[in-house]
Amino acid sequence: MAIPVETFHLAPRAQGTLQARIQQMVAQGILSGRFRRGEKLPSTRALARHLGVSRITVTLAYTELLANDYLTSRGRSGYYVSENAPASPRFEAPAPRVETVDWDSVLARRYAGGPAFDMGRPPDWASYRFPFIYGQTDPSLFDHANWRLCAMQALGTKNFNALTQDQFDADDPELVRFIAHHTLPRRGILARPDEILITMGAQNALWLAVQLLTVKRAVAVEDPCYPALRQLLAQAGSRVAPVAVDDHGLRPEAVPDETRVIFTTPSHQCPTSATLPLARREALLARAAALGAVVVEDDYEFEMAYLDAPAPALKSLDEDGRVIYVGSFSKSLFPGLRLGYLVGSPPFIREARALRASVLRHPPGHIQRTAAQFLSLGHYDALVRRIGRALAARRAVMEAAVARHGLEVAGKGAHGGSSLWMRAPDAVDTQALAFALRSQSVLIEPGSPFFAGPEVPRQFYRLGYSSIPSDRIAEGIARIAAAL
CATH class of the missing domain: 3.90.1150.10 (Aspartate Aminotransferase, domain 1)
Known part of the structure; x- marks a missing residue:
C-alpha cells in the first residue's frame, strides 16, 4: 500500500536544511507508527513537487534514510519502509504510585526552593x-557561518581524539594555549598552562572557588552583587559580609577585619557597571594582604569596553598569587556555550582540577576544540x-x-x-x-x-x-x- 503524498508536511519552524527536515519528517513518521513496514513512499519526483523542493533534495534524504535502514529500495519499483526499520518502544502507562518515602527526612541537604533568579526573563x-x-545573544550579531565551520572541523577525523576521548581531568591544549598566549596577555596577565583550568562557564568557576576557599569562612561580597554567588556561599555555609559599593565599586577599607576571601567584579561591577579605579585596585590588594585573604576576581564584561580601553585586571597587579581570576567566553559568544576558565596559583588550580574531575571530569572535548578553532582563526576578535x-x-x-x-x-x-x-x-x-x-x-x-x-x-x-x-x-x- 502506498503512503499518500498529502501525508507529508514540512514543519514551518523546524530547524536544519531541507534535506535534514525531510529525513526527520519521514523518520518520525516511521518511529511513530504512522508509516508501517512494507508501505511504499511517494516517488522522489512526486514528493518534491508536493513539498516545493528540488528532486535532488528528496533523493539525498531518501538515500540517507536508506543507509540507516529506515527505507529499502526495490529496483525500479521505488522506496519502501524497511522491514528492519527502527521502531519506538511501546510502554504501558505506569500504574499510579503512592510515595512512601519521607523526603523531608531523607534529603541530607537542600538546594531547591531558594530565591528565583530569572531576573524578569521569561522562557519566551x-x-x-x-x-x-x-x-542573551542577539542572533543578528552572532557569526553563525564561521562557528558552524569550526564545529565541523572539530567533528572531523583530525580532531578525533579531542572529540571522543575521556581526558579525565585534562583540558584541550589548543584552547589553553590560546587563553595563555592571547586572551590573558590582553588583560596584562601572564600564566602557564598549570595555572589555567577550563570550566563550564563562570558559574562553574565560581562554584569551584567557593567550595575550595569559603566553606564556613568569613567572606566579603559586593552589595549589590550577582545573586547566584550569594546562593553558592549560603550553600557552603560561608559567613557572608555584604560590602556596599559606591560609584567607583568596592571600597577596600570597608572589608571586615575577619575576612578570608573577597569576591569582586572590578571591570564592570555587577549590576551597577561601576569600574574600580587603579588606586582602589591597589588598595584592595594591600587590604587583602594585610588580612591574609585571597581575592576572587570575576572579570565580568571586560570584552565590552568599547568606549575606552579596559582597566588592567586585578590579577595583572597581583605579585604574590593572591588573586583567583574568573573569565568566560559564554557572555561574549553565547550563554549556552557554558565555557569559562580559572586562573590561579598551581596549588589552587591543582585542587580545582581534582574537584572538577570528581563532578564532571572535563567540559566536552568537541566544545573546547570548536571554541579553540573559533578563537585561533580570529573570528572571536x-x-x-x-x-x-x-x-x-x-x-x-x-x-x-x-x-x-x-x-x-x-x-x-x-x-x-x-x-x-x-x-x-x-x-x-x-x-x-x-x-x-x-x-x-x-x-x-x-x-x-x-x-x-x-x-x-x-x-x-x-x-x-x-x-x-x-x-x-x-x-x-x-x-x-x-x-x-
Whole structure:
C-alpha cells in the first residue's frame, strides 16, 4: 500500500536544511507508527513537487534514510519502509504510585526552593518586542557561518581524539594555549598552562572557588552583587559580609577585619557597571594582604569596553598569587556555550582540577576544540568588535531616550558594558513594575534580587541593551516612562 503524498508536511519552524527536515519528517513518521513496514513512499519526483523542493533534495534524504535502514529500495519499483526499520518502544502507562518515602527526612541537604533568579526573563523572552534584558545573544550579531565551520572541523577525523576521548581531568591544549598566549596577555596577565583550568562557564568557576576557599569562612561580597554567588556561599555555609559599593565599586577599607576571601567584579561591577579605579585596585590588594585573604576576581564584561580601553585586571597587579581570576567566553559568544576558565596559583588550580574531575571530569572535548578553532582563526576578535560597535550605537540611543523621558540612571559603565543600572522613584516597587510591563511586551530586570538582607531596596532596575535592536529602544523606554 502506498503512503499518500498529502501525508507529508514540512514543519514551518523546524530547524536544519531541507534535506535534514525531510529525513526527520519521514523518520518520525516511521518511529511513530504512522508509516508501517512494507508501505511504499511517494516517488522522489512526486514528493518534491508536493513539498516545493528540488528532486535532488528528496533523493539525498531518501538515500540517507536508506543507509540507516529506515527505507529499502526495490529496483525500479521505488522506496519502501524497511522491514528492519527502527521502531519506538511501546510502554504501558505506569500504574499510579503512592510515595512512601519521607523526603523531608531523607534529603541530607537542600538546594531547591531558594530565591528565583530569572531576573524578569521569561522562557519566551525573544517573543517580546522590547526585551531590556541582560546576557542573551542577539542572533543578528552572532557569526553563525564561521562557528558552524569550526564545529565541523572539530567533528572531523583530525580532531578525533579531542572529540571522543575521556581526558579525565585534562583540558584541550589548543584552547589553553590560546587563553595563555592571547586572551590573558590582553588583560596584562601572564600564566602557564598549570595555572589555567577550563570550566563550564563562570558559574562553574565560581562554584569551584567557593567550595575550595569559603566553606564556613568569613567572606566579603559586593552589595549589590550577582545573586547566584550569594546562593553558592549560603550553600557552603560561608559567613557572608555584604560590602556596599559606591560609584567607583568596592571600597577596600570597608572589608571586615575577619575576612578570608573577597569576591569582586572590578571591570564592570555587577549590576551597577561601576569600574574600580587603579588606586582602589591597589588598595584592595594591600587590604587583602594585610588580612591574609585571597581575592576572587570575576572579570565580568571586560570584552565590552568599547568606549575606552579596559582597566588592567586585578590579577595583572597581583605579585604574590593572591588573586583567583574568573573569565568566560559564554557572555561574549553565547550563554549556552557554558565555557569559562580559572586562573590561579598551581596549588589552587591543582585542587580545582581534582574537584572538577570528581563532578564532571572535563567540559566536552568537541566544545573546547570548536571554541579553540573559533578563537585561533580570529573570528572571536572580529565578533567582539562587531558586538562592541552595535552596543555603542544602542547605548547612544538608550541614553538619549532615557534623558528625554527624565529617567534616573544610577550607574553606567565608563568603559562600555551592555546595561544601565536605573533608579525609579522611591515609592515604586520595580518587581511589580516589571510584571505590569510584560502586558506591553516590555521586559526589565528588577533590582531587588541583587541586594542582600531581608529589607532590600525595591526601586532599582536594570536595562540591558544587548538583545534589543536600536530602532525599538526609544519606544520601549517611552513605555517604561509612561508606566512609571
